[in-house]
Amino acid sequence: MVLGQSGVGKSALVVRFITRRFIGEYDSSLEKIYAYQTIIDNETVYFEILDSAGDPNESEYANLESNIKWAEAFILMYSVTDKCSFDECHRLKFLINYNKRRRRLTSSTKDCMETPVVLVGNKVDQAGDRMVSTDEGQRRSKEIGCVCFHEISVRESIDQVCSVFRDARRFWRVGSKWARCGGRTDPELLPSLDRPHARTVSDTTAPDPVANVPTFYRRFTEVELYEEGEVSMVRSDSTSSSGHSEGGDEFRARASTDSRLPPRPERPRHPASPRNLPTPMRKMSVSMRGNNANTY
Numbered sequence: 695m696v697l698g699q700s701g702v703g704k705s706a707l708v709v710r711f712i713t714r715r716f717i718g719e720y721d722s723s724l725e726k727i728y729a730y731q732t733i734i735d736n737e738t739v740y741f742e743i744l745d746s747a748g749d750p751n752e753s754e755y756a757n758l759e760s761n762i763k764w765a766e767a768f769i770l771m772y773s774v775t776d777k778c779s780f781d782e783c784h785r786l787k788f789l790i791n792y793n794k795r796r797r798r799l800t801s802s803t804k805d806c807m808e809t810p811v812v813l814v815g816n817k818v819d820q821a822g823d824r825m826v827s828t829d830e831g832q833r834r835s836k837e838i839g840c841v842c843f844h845e846i847s848v849r850e851s852i853d854q855v856c857s858v859f860r861d862a863r864r865f866w867r868v869g870s871k872w873a874r875c876g877g878r879t880d881p882e883l884l885p886s887l888d889r890p891h892a893r894t895v896s897d898t899t900a901p902d903p904v905a906n907v908p909t910f911y912r913r914f915t916e917v918e919l920y921e922e923g924e925v926s927m928v929r930s931d932s933t934s935s936s937g938h939s940e941g942g943d944e945f946r947a948r949a950s951t952d953s954r955l956p957p958r959p960e961r962p963r964h965p966a967s968p969r970n971l972p973t974p975m976r977k978m979s980v981s982m983r984g985n986n987a988n989t990y
């Protein structure tokens with residue numbers, strides 16, 4: 695699913711990927727699903743790409759949330775010439791996390807996988823109008839937990855466009871394998887993400903479309919999935935100190951677009967070893983603190 699504020703170039707990205715053309719003007723009002731089959735990393739891949747409406751109104755909001763639940767990977771897009779669209783990514787990522795966690799809590803294996811979100815800054819060809827630097831984009835990508843970050847120009851480069859979809863698919867594949875392994879990391883997959891621009895067999899005869907594209911990766915690791923999935927699931931399901939379950943609106947209302955990020959609590963880099971596990975008494979106090987600290 696391609697998400698982002700209106701005008702950042704979502705339709706341009708999808709149409710360019712499928713037709714290889716940059717057309718210039720697109721129907722902005724419609725939400726469309728494109729079916730497209732291509733070969734990536736020597737495998738045939740069947741994409742269903744949802745080009746979402748940029749600024750949904752009240753009545754379209756429920757639809758947006760059900761689309762988020764449907765999607766298995768996200769391309770979260772902003773324009774480097776528009777600071778508002780950059781800030782909007784923070785809110786949209788919050789919405790993705792919220793809907794995905796809620797779904798994981800109510801369903802079984804398939805939805806246990808962490809859904810990859812690729813952050814994309816578009817329109818780098820408009821250098822004179824740039825309002826968001828590469829560093830800011832890279833930092834934000836890490837802060838909001840995206841799997842990798844790209845800066846591209848849909849207008850100028852088909853290769854950069856392809857590399858975005860290629861990464862979305864690669865990280866989706868890692869996530870789905872991880873879920874199928876019952877949460878164990880597949881050692882054959884992770885090293886390949888250490889070398890994201892390494893050539894595959896299929897690339898030996900054709901130029902690597904990913905080469906020379908600035909891409910910043912964040913690896914899925916078992917620890918991160920443990921932290922993001924398990925710990926956060928407890929937090930999002932918690933009951934507030936007043937004894938009421940958090941309502942969806944209340945939870946969503948915390949998403950802000952003012953570019954300030956709420957402080958994230960310090961977390962240990964590794965899960966506690968069994969002999970360090972808290973006693974039952976201590977466990978209860980951790981849970982209580984989780985509830986009270988649930989204010990952002």
Ligand SMILES: Nc1nc2c(ncn2[C@@H]2O[C@H](COP(=O)(O)OP(=O)(O)OP(=O)(O)O)[C@@H](O)[C@H]2O)c(=O)[nH]1
Nearest residue numbers: 700701702703704705706718722748817847848849
């Ligand atoms: N200069 C430049 N313009 C771009 C680029 N990508 C898209 N555009 C232009 O940005 C405008 C908006 O593009 P769209 O693809 O319609 O944006 P959108 O995000 O789908 O917008 P909504 O459908 O309203 O949500 C169009 O005029 C595009 O031609 C790019 O890489 N560089």
